[in-house]
Amino acid sequence: MNDYSESLLVHFRRSEALKQEAIGFPSFDLNLRQLCDLELLLNRAFYPLDGYLDQADYQSVLSQMRLTDNTVWPMPICLDVTGKIANTLKTGAKLGLNDQEGFLLAILTISDIWQPDKKMEAAAIFGTADAKLHPGVKNLYENTNEWYVGGTLEGISLPIHYDFKEIRLSPAETHRRFSLNGWRHVIGFHTDAYLHCAHKEMILKAARDAGANIFLQPVAGLDHPGNLDHYTHVRCYQEFIKKFPRNMISLGLLPLASRGAGPREALWQAIIKRNFGCTHFLVADDHGDPFASHLDKDNFYLAGVAQKLVKQYEDEIGIKMVAEEKMVYVEDQAQYVPLKEVSNDMGMKTISSSELQRRLENGLEIPDWFSYPEVVSELRRAFPPRSKQGFTIFITGLSGSGKSTLAKVLMVKFLEMRDRPVTLLDGDIVRKNLSSELSFSKEHRNLNITRIGFVASEITKNGGIALCAPIAPYEESRQANRELISKCGGYIEVYMATPLEVCEQRDRKGLYAKARAGKIPGFTGVSDPYTPPSTAEITIDTSEMTPAEAAQEVLLYLEEQGYIR
């Protein structure tokens, strides 16, 4: 038995006894990123680590990409805690680590507690200490606690998952599976992208060159379980592997909190793949780049550096680097060909991810040479055309500007169409039912608006229409809603630009008169500010149009954008 398989056996041996022992320890609940790290420590995907790095190993990893015993290890894996928690800890003491429901997963015997120099860590790991240049650096500065704790772990339970259990394979399980199948050479493919025909051809070519079977290991990292994308991704992978000959490919999810650290990330993934039983690892020329396949941003790392680093260490870490070769469809030959073999006159075809998104949004054709009908049908279910998506109409403006009237007319129109459920979140309704304890301070108004945004995002995500009509005087909370809701479906901001004089003349509720008389302090437009939106999709001045005309303007916009037919 080798070191690796032995370590799998000893790990959980004392778990029942530990659970009893743990009753007296302090413990704390891990966040999603920490849970990913813990799972891979406990299931030995991070072998040879048997816990979180202590300070000496941490420094050595930063400066040498090695542990103090000289083993290659490129990524600092430390438990980050707040100063408040760090103050209660002592070296030699034990700390319980729980999941987010407080269920005890492991016990840490603390060997070290220190405050890291995050700038130094960022420069060593990411190649820059500038958070503006690299999202991994931003994440380190903003979402990682100020103190690190090192120590050895004793596992009680792996984090519990309820989704796709059958493909959440641990290294022990993949080792067993590969050997049962008689797979002596296995090439690991790490991905977080949707995969289509070009990927199949690329993976097959690499497998042929390496004489290996294939282990497709997509990341199931930080976004789920709330994120619908996770389910679509996995269902697409399940369809994708059906396109390979029998017993050629295996699928397993990797609960990895990716760092986006380019070459170091690639080397780290190579070691992880080796621990899962792979002999070869497919590495892209932009592997681990935080901006890989972002059409609007240049990559952060130079092309090929990740491949070079993995290649440099391949003998020492025990897994061979195989460079990914891009494949393109050549129409004249009706087949995929390596990009480097294609000349300009060969009629090469490709569809970019933004073009794919556009076709999905508009319900347009996605050709069979590009993807598989079963994958496309999963994508269509997840990204329906706009006419089937939910959307939010967010109407903002002064009291008396016509928000509620427009919202009510639109509601009737949508109900007449009968194709989506409609919910009206008028300012008054929300203030009564959702935000009754809030005042009209800036802080409370913003809170009120983000609450409305949250409800609207849920309605939108589930294919409904949310009609919101609060004053929403501040840009920051309107922008936050736009960001949140746009991820779930359509977001259309309507600015009611009816001038204050007209609103005040109407004064249906008599509030302006009271405000002028000083009886309502901080009244919007009189003694409190209103910042007009800078990015409204539609601007309407109801001093010049009837409610029916205003509604027609919104409906015409929705038709033009494809939300209604």
Ligand code: PPS
């Ligand atoms: S906000 O700023 O978006 O949170 O306001 P909103 O939730 O839409 O609530 C606005 C309604 O509350 C009444 N009201 C006030 N409005 C503005 N300023 C002050 N100080 C205030 N106090 C009470 C007012 O009736 C608003 O309703 P509409 O329908 O806009 O006239």
